[in-house]
Each structure stands twice: as structure tokens, then as C-alpha cells.
Amino acid sequence: MGYFYMFLLLFVSWVLFIPSTHQLQTSQAQVLLQLRKHLEYPSPLEIWENYNGDLCSVISTAHMSISCQDNSVTELKIMGDKLVKVAEFRGYPIPNQTLSLGFSIDSFITTLTRLTSLRVLTLVSLGIWGPLPDKIHRLSSLEVLDLSSNFMFGSIPSGISRLVKLQTLTLDGNYFNETVPDWWNSLSNLTALSLKSNQLKGQFPSSICRMTTVTDIAMSHNQLSGKLPDMSGLTSLHVLDLRENRLDSRLPVMPKGLVTALLSKNSFSGEIPQQFGELGQLQHLDLSFNNLSGTPPSALFSLTNLSYLHLASNMLSGSLPNHLNCGSKLGFVDISNNKLVGGLPPCLDSDSDKTVVKFGGNCLSVDDQHQHQESYCKEACTRKQSMGREIGFLIAIICGVVLTVVLAVVGALIFCRRYRKTVKFEQYTRPKAVQDNSPAGVSSEVLANARLISQVKLGTQGSPVYRSFSLEELKEATSNFHSSSFLGEGSRGKLYKGRLENGTYVAIRSLAFLKKYSIQNLKIRLDFLSKLHHPHLVGLLGYCIEGGGQDNSNASKVFLVYEYVPYGNYRTHLSENCPEKVLNWSDRLSVLIGVAKAVHFLHTGVIPGSFNNQLRTNNILLDEHRIAKLSDYGMTIIMEENERLEAKGDGSKSCQTTKVKDDVYNFGFILLESLVGPIVSGKGEAFLLKEMASFGSQDGRKRIVDPAVLTTCSQESLSIVVSITNKCISPEPSDRPSFEDVLWNLQYAAQVQASADTEQKSDSTS
Template sequence: MFSGHLPEWLDSFPALAVLSLKNNLFNGSLPDSLSSLETMRILSLSHNNFYGSVPDLRRLTNLQVLEMDNNAFGPQFPLLGDKLVTLVLRNNKFRSSIPGEVSSYYQLERLDISANTFVGPFQLELLSLPSIAYLNISGNKLTGMLFENLSCSPGLEAVDLSSNLLTGTLPKCLMSNTNDRTVLYDRNCLEETNQNQHAPPFCHTEAIAVGIVPEGKKHKRVSKAVLSIGIVCVTFGGIAIVALIFFIIRRVNFKTKIKSPPTKLISENAASGYTSKLLSDARYISQNMKFGTVGLPPYRAFSLDEIVAATSNFDTASFMGEGSQGKLHRGQLKDGVLVAIRSVKMTKSYSTQDFMHNIELISKYRHRHLVSVLGHCFECYLDDSSVSSIFIVFEYVPNGTLKSWISDGHYRKSLTWTQRIEAAIGVAKGIQFLHTGIVPGVYSNNLKITDVLLDQNFTAKISSYGLPLLSNMGKVGQGNHSSGFKSSSINKSVKNEDKSDVYDFGVILLELILGRTIKSRNVKTLKDLLQASITADGEARRSIIDPAVRKACLDQSLKTMMEICVRCLVKEPAERPSIEDVLWNLQFAAQVQDAWRGDSLSSSDGSPISPLASRRMAFHH
């Protein structure tokens, strides 16, 4: 029967590992101090009256069980680490899309997000997570098309897909005659099923409207109300005046609701006009999902005083480097957030209006796998208000470049094989966002391994891409970019333009596999070496890779990575895979590596005895 708000002093127990508050009467929002309990393994808040946003829990890297059911949390999906085993968000007020990171929770055994209003595509990869045993997404507005030949995890015991907006055919793996598996899927728009389904137009209409009542139906309701009042007035004359007043009040409220715009989430989904192709594509990621996973403060304009205070008046201790695009300083904002601030002196007089279009563009460059822009500041001349300097504020990424974490012979500071795959997946997701997640798309970014940084969680972030503001300043006499953001091709109608970044990614992948920096003139020779080793035996493959990861690298995972790398480095751009296909196969390599639990679980050829090993994902053109 505990009640009231949770206290802020929870962080005074830094060694706390289990916190269970379920079945009480707590209310209010959760304190931010929860975010600092990094030793937490189990957090259970079920059956209370909590509400509001969930604090950022990504620092809780040991968290395995999170139970938040039967509260009023929302609207955004919580920011979490990827080591969860149990995640229960049932019966809350979440109404965002599901972040793409959830499909990479390879230790996840139980996922229950039922009885919310989650929207956007259902991630089909959740069915095949290696550890998943219980999956419940019922009672939401999730869209997407199921396919007959989808794979399911062999340990999947219970699946509830009911009451969503799913179309297509129920996968065979869910229809298999087994007494150990429970599958519910009614009240969708699936074909040829034994459970009750809506007609296909229902899911299409609901997916576009996301729950908004069509105008025609609203007017119809009003007409019925008018008719009812008319009958009441004729029959009960004495009550007519009261009923009329009541009706007028409701009518005024109703018009007010019509004039009020829907929430941002609903309007964005309704305006997106999902086509059947997008709804059916298992790899499609909604815009809400891409932007929702950043976990950064909103983009804003900084004052010059804030910039000066953050850098201690550009103290030499904060200096990080200088290139043709200006100086780079490390800084700390008032709220404690670390930032990197690039200062660019203008050689000509430009008004702030000249830059506002570019500012609008760069404010969209926010993604988990990009070094995102947090804001800007203009310093102007007093006489004519023209711009003398521009300060671009970026998030600070503390762990240096990806290049510094491949061995190059120094094994003490080297990423594991699993970390290298995760870094490659991060870079691929960043490229995918640059190509498809913003309009106009950004291509030909001239990516190198030195352009990829690692944050405190070793999440890979692309630091050097075609930032419009700095690219355009290069055109007005600022010279080439060196340590900053690069000129790139933005949305040009050039055939296979996206394949330039795929090639650059192949070079990065080659360096991750071999564990050393590679000069451009040697790429073809080393690509041919990888090609030959793919058809050789496992020992031949291992003999050429980075010795730092040779022992812990599963052969099936290594072979998949080599195949991806070779395909990315094909001479003809048209024959290179799309970034989506690259990402798909990287995730497969991660799954088979993660499913491996040591030599005792491996067959004689080094492949895991697991259904995942047979699930080879072919490249599509």
C-alpha cells in the first residue's frame, strides 16, 4: 500500500541490483536518478499508478529484467540497453513506434508490449531472435505484411499477434503442429487463417488514419444526435430547453476538437501515406522510429554566452584540433552535457538569412549512428549584423575512432569479433539513414574508418558526412574539409549513386576483418584474397584475419562477413548490394556469432549446431 512519488535519492544506493515496487499505489513520474543505478539487474514497477516518460536507462548496462506493466507510462518507447532478457510494457499509454534496436536484443526471452497503441511496422526479426520464447504484441496498431517463409526461433513457445493491422500470410513456422507452442493472431487482416480476421481494406484504412475517425463518420454522429434531440423536444417539451443547451455545449466542444490539430505522432503517420510496398517490407523503418532512438535534446540555437561558457572562453585545454573548416573545441553545457564545438570564421559578409535554409537541413541530421548536430550559434558584426563566425555544436563522442580500436598489432586495445560486427552494423545503419531517412538523401560521403567514432557504449557513429552548411561554405571560399564534415552528393539523379558509399563501407569492413589500415592501391589484392579464402576451409580463412579475434571468431560468422565485404568491393557499382541487403546479412552474422556458446556447441567444421546456421540470407538486386 505504499503511495506517493518515488524519491530522487535512489541514486544513493549505487550497488542496488534488484528493485521491486510492484503492486503498490505509487504515482507520478520516475525520478531521473534511476538512470544512474548502473548495477541494476532487475527493475519491477508493475501495477502502480506511474505515468509520463521513462528516464533514459541505457546506462543500466546490467539490466536484464524490466517490468512496467499496468501503469500509464508513455508516449515514447523507453531508451534501454541491449542486454534485456525480460521486457514487459503491457497496458500502458505508449503510442510511438518500436525502435529498430529492439530487433537486436539477442538475449531477449520475453517481450510483452500488449494493450498499448504502438504504431508503425512490426519488426519481423523479433520472431527469430535467438532466445525469444514469449512474444505478445496484441492490442496495438502495428502494421506490416507477414510471409509464409519467415523464420521463427525454435524456442518460441507463445506468440500473440492479435488485434493489430497485419496483412499477408501467417508464417509456416507459426502454423506447425506442435503442442508446445501457442499462437494467437485473430482480428488482423491475414489470409487463409482459422482465426477471425478483418477484411484487408480495414487494415489499410486504419494504418493511414492511425485511429482518426473519418470526417464523414463524425458528421453522421452529429446528425444522429440532432435527430435524437428533435424527438426528445417533440416528446418532452419541458426538457427541450435543457437538452438544447446541452447539445450546443457539446457542439462547441466538438468543433474545438476538429480545429485542434492531432498529435504530432498521428499527423506524421497519417501524412506519410504508407504504400502497400512499404507496409510489406520487413526492413522498412519508419521516420518516427529513426528519430525516436536518438535520445538527444531538441535541436536549438545557442547564444554566444553559452558557447563561451561551455569552452571556458575557448581555453587551450578545450582545444581538440584545427582544419580548413575551423577549430574544434571540447565543451560542457550548463546541464552537464559534453559537446564538440566547431568554430568557423567567415571571410565574407553573410546575413543570417543566407544560412537559414542550411540550418533547417542540418537540424534533421539526428540518428543513433551519426555524430548528431545539437545546434548552432551565429556571431555577427555590430555594424551591419552580417555573420562573422558560425559555431556548430555536435554531440561529444569520447572513445576515439574505429581505426584506433582495430589491433594493427596492438592486441590490448582491440575490439572483439562481436564488437566489430556491431560496429559494422552501426555504420551500415548510419549510411541507410543518410540515403533514405532524410529528404534530400545524402550520398557519396567518402567514408573512411577514421570517420567512424565510438561512444562510451562503443556504439559506432559516422562523424564525417555531407553536412549541407559546411559543404556550402566550402563553395564560398572556405576550402576543402579535413577533420570535419565533407562535401557530398545530395539527392542527385545519378544511377547507382548510393553504391559509392557501399564500396567505402566494404573497405571499412575489410579493415575490421584483417585488423589493419589498408591503402587504396591494395584493396583489390586483399579483396581477391578474401574471395579465395571463402571457398577454402576454415583454417585458411582464419589464417588471414586479425590474430586478435582469430580464436573467438565463429567460422560461419566470419564467412558471412567475408562474403559481404567481397560483394561491396565489386568493381561495377550496379553489381554491389544495396545497403539494406548489407545490413540484413550483417545482422545474420551477428546472430550466428551470438548463438555460439563455445566449442562444445560447435560441429567439427566450426559451424554452430543451430537452426540459425541454415538461415543464409541471400543478397537481392
């Protein structure tokens, strides 16, 4: 009998266990379905409609993934399509693409907190709006929280400080507009903190400086002000990004392990600390567009790992020592628009291709054409030393008011002359965004009245001044187009490398015309191209036109002068012939995203749009930071016959759509080469027809995908790019995605890859 009762007890326990386990699964599924309802049934969650009671078994997609453990949801990642697009009305942002007025962020978070085992939560571009509730702290197991690209506002809730297991917090691209909280040292496991592109204000929180685990801090594009405290206690910090704020203190002591410091476009003052010259791990330093004074520390230039040094547009003075040593990895130096005197040290004044140096707008004894008079700098320095900062600021305001009145009285003509005189020493300008609803087209009249329709943040380098060059200047820059300056030849003519009188390296393309062009018409087209400023486009610096007749009415030969991009084309960085240059998967995604942003801008950022943009891997160039820049864009505007261009001036919608889809199709081949390596010229489409099916299986991918990709990618990230590639190269133009869709998928793939890299790093550390 004893055995019978024991058996009965075990049987009852087993029976009771079955419904409790099933109930747990049902409860989790109900929470997920409720979340889908809160989010108003976004398209990435359509797959949930066919679930069989256990959403943990749902196959992950490019835009949604669920991971479970012990019948509980541990990871939830949803990437929506409600991109943050902000219009402006009288200077105030007006968000669109949010969830409806019926959405309640409080109810949404309440439902979300029922997933008590969540360790990873990613909710990006879902249109979530409202103040983030403090009850977020109930998700006590969270290790990764990413709520970027939504419309949350107000303050960052203190409840986040109770998420003691949190390792990564990303709140980029929202509208948080209160003071940055000062409880960050409560998060003892936090390694990455990113609050970029909000409206946060107040001082930089001192509690961050007591965090010994944090490796990445990004708070750029906010409204932080006041003092930046001593950062030396951040012993693990590698990346510090505080660009475009209002910080106005002296530069503090930095941690010795710092790799990247981006502090541009603030109001930092005083001298650059000598301690910066002791940062042996530093690779990238940007202090441009501040109020820094004194002479830069000599040791800064000789740091062994430093590759990028941007000190432009400050008030640096004195002279650099002739014996200055430059580090072996230093590839870019910008000291322009300061008050430096004397000569350039030999390591900055060589003709070596290794280092790009910009030094215009100083009082140096070289290149007088692009320098101020030395007396100007001495007078400015003396004046600065004799006045306090407050008095100088007051005088600047008074001078500004007086100057405005004088300009108004004297008139537009003198204003233009003064402006041109100022521009002589300014290397960069910023395009003005103008709404324009004129019809798309490419007639001369339309091109002459082209308008930018989207504001582009150009970054620290901005857009250079555009001008006309003489043929003599170009001959001198290229040693009369000597063979040593020859870079290559394509369907658009020969390409040469040159060095201008001010030391700037340029790329000069000699166009091969089939007929003579009206100079007036051609200048209109070139002027249109000069307006296309974007950080991922090779900048057009100017042109040189050779006339074909005595009346100078026709052009027989044209030279286009572009900025020189030193690190070769993207195609060479995909080839196994140069293994030391081959890019890993994350770097390839960064290049692809940059090019996609550039093409999207060419299509939508200006009226008329620029299409058929020569999208090939060898037309994507990489600068000293491996930032991608598209070259040879807009060539059809110049090269097509005038009569055909004029005939298309009305710009039919169907024709424009076809051109857009052509760019998408060509970009698909760039994606393909990023996956498999360079494709033999002329065999691209045949290769696709034969091999594209191989992407569908793991064995096929191993056979066809570049090993440099396979060994550095996550399968989820790779799948996203394979999917969008397949769509881009669809034979039917109507089946191809928009460039906005392409860009969105690439950004999501990069985010997925970054998460995978973080997890791998965490696992290896453990």
C-alpha cells in the first residue's frame, strides 16, 4: 500500500505540473500579444498572428526576435518603421510617425514589466511617445535597454538607476529635454551609455566620473553646459563623444586609456592640457570649433597611435617647433582658422601622401595667399590678453550690433564684398534648408533654381568653398599632368592627383566630351552639383573650363576639382589581394550605410533630384577614418546632351521612378560585392542568376560568402543584408525597395551586429 500511495502522489504532482507549465507559457504569450496591441499592430509583429500557443518558437526575422529560457521571455527585439522625421514650425520640432493619441506609454510599460525575466529589450523606431514611466525599474533583470529613435520626452526616470544589472543603455534620437540626472554611479555594471541627439540640458553629471566600468559615453547633439569635470577616474573609458553641446570650461584631465575623444562645437577655453600628450592609446581627437588658445602641446602630434587630429577654428597661437615629430600613424591634421605664426614643421609640410594637413587661415609664413597678416594675429593676441573674457564677450555683442546696423545702411553691395573677403579664410560653409515644391527636372532653368529640401548635418569638416580654377593652377598642381600624378581612367575621362598652392591635395578629373557645350549652360549644371554637400559625398571644390571659340561661348574641355580622398576605393578593401586592408563585416556595414545616406540625399535632399549616380564599389572612396564618400555622382547632369536634358525638363514621374530604381539596382550589386567580394567585371548578372540561391542555406553561404564576412558577422545581421540585396536586384523595378527602406535595413543590420559584438565581448570577459 505504501508503494501505491507514493505512486499516486507522484502521479498527482505530475498532473499538476503540466497545467502550471502550460499556464506560464500562455501568460507570457498573452503579455506579448497585449504589447502588440499597444503598439497598434506594427508590421514586424504580423508573424505573431499564426503562433501556436508558444511565441518562443516563432522564427526570428530581420525586424523581430524573441529568445526564451525556462518558458520565460529573456530577449525581445522589435525594429519598427516609424523613423524619426522632424519638421519645424517657427523653430520648434513637430514629430510625426508616432503612435496614435490613444497610445498610453504608462499602460505599455505596465504590460511590459510583466515580462520579469527580460535581460535584453530593444524597441526602436516604433513611434512610442510620452514621458518614460519610472516603473521601468520593475524590469530588474535588464542588461541591455535600447529605446532609440522614438518620441519620448521629459526627464530620464530615476527608476533606471535601480536597474543594477544594466550593461548598455541607449536612448538616442528621442526628445528628453530635462536636466541629465546624476545617479549614474548606481549602475555599477554599466559599460555603454548613449544619450545622443536629445534636448538634454544642465551640467555634465559628476556621478559618471565615478564609474570604473563604463567604456563608451555618447551625449553629443544636446544642450549640456558648464564645466566638464576631471575624467581621469574613468579608467575603462575608450570613447567620449560630447560634440555639439554648450560646454564652456577648460579641458579636464582625461583617462589614460582613452581612444576617441570628440569634443567639437562647444565653447571650451584655455590651453590644451599637456596631459593630452600623454594619452598613449589616443587615436582620434577632435577639438575643433571651440575657444581654445595657446600653442598645442608638441607631444600631441607625436602620439604613437594618433591618426586624426582636428584643432581647426579655435584661437590657438604661437608657433609650432621646427623639430616637431609626427607619429607614424598620423594621417590627418587640421590646424586651420587659428592664429598660429612661424613656419610649418617639416613633418607637417612634406609632400608625403601619408598625412593630409590643412593649415589655411592662420598667420604662418607659408602660403601667403591663404594666410592672415602676422600683425593681425599679434594684435588679436595682445587684445585678448588685455581683456577679460566677460569684457570680450560684451564687446563681441556690441560689435555684432554695430556691424549689423552698418551693413543695413551701407547696403547689399558692400555686404557681399565683406562676405567674400571673410570667406577667403573660411574653409567650410553650411547649406541652408529651403522648402521647395517645384517640379523635378533637369532643364537649365530648373538647375539654376535648385533648392535644398533637407537639412544635412555636415559634421566637423562641412562643405568647402567652391570656385573657378585656372588651367595654369591645375598644371602646376599636377606637374603639367605628369604621369606620376595619374590615378586612373574611366568612361568619364582621366583622373589626376594634384597639390594646390595652399598644400591641399585634390583629385582632378578631365572630362571627355563628345561635343562642345555652352559655357553658360555648363556653369549652371556645375553650380547645381556644387550645392550637393553631404558628409558621404566627395566634395566638388571647383572647375576649369577651356573655351572652344573666340567668343568663349563653347566649352571643349572641362576639369572638375574634387577633394582628395586618400585611402583608396571600397573595392580594393574587399579584395583578398590586400589582406591587411580587407574590411570586416561591421566596417562594411558602416560603409554601406554612409553610401545609402548619400544616395538618399541625392534623391530627396535637393530639387531636382540627382539619379543614375554611377553606383559601383570603385566609385566609393574611403577617407583616413574609413568613412565612405561617393564619387562621380550627378555625372549624367553634365555629360548628357543638352537637347535631351532640355526635352526632359518637365520630369515625368514614371521616368524619375525608373531612375530611382536603377540606382537601387546598382546599389544591390554593391551589397552583393560586400557579401562575396569583388565580382569579375561583366559577370555580375550571370553570377547572380547562378549563385543567388546559395544564400538560402548555411552550406551555400559558407561556399559563397567572403570569409572575412563569415568570420566577423552574426547570422541575423547577415540575413538582413542578404534579404535586402535580393530585393534590390529584383528584375522587376516595381519589386525593388525604396532607398529609405534600404537604409533602414542596413541600419538595423548594423544594430543587430553591434548587439552581437557586445554580447560576444561580454561572454569573453566572463
